[in-house]
Amino acid sequence: MSETNKVVNDKVRELDGDKGGAGDGEFVALSLNELMAKLDETVAWFNSGNVNIDAATEKFDYGSRLVAEIKSRLAVTENKINQIKLRLEK
Numbered sequence: 001m002s003e004t005n006k007v008v009n010d011k012v013r014e015l016d017g018d019k020g021g022a023g024d025g026e027f028v029a030l031s032l033n034e035l036m037a038k039l040d041e042t043v044a045w046f047n048s049g050n051v052n053i054d055a056a057t058e059k060f061d062y063g064s065r066l067v068a069e070i071k072s073r074l075a076v077t078e079n080k081i082n083q084i085k086l087r088l089e090k
Helices: 003-015 032-047 053-089
Strands: none
Touching: 032 053
């Protein structure tokens, strides 16, 4: 098992039955669709042209946390799908 798969497997065990992912619980109550919508809103804010540098720094940090959470949840989901595939192949 590769190191990446081990990390993902550990994360699956840690989060099994939980919506949480990469963060410290900041996004735990949000679905993946809601996270994606928040990321879209953040990107749209940057694309609006009305960007304040102080707010931009905060928004960028928030967007980065969103991306980390989304990646984590997608990795967990992918691993669960792979586990199901393996069980079906047996």
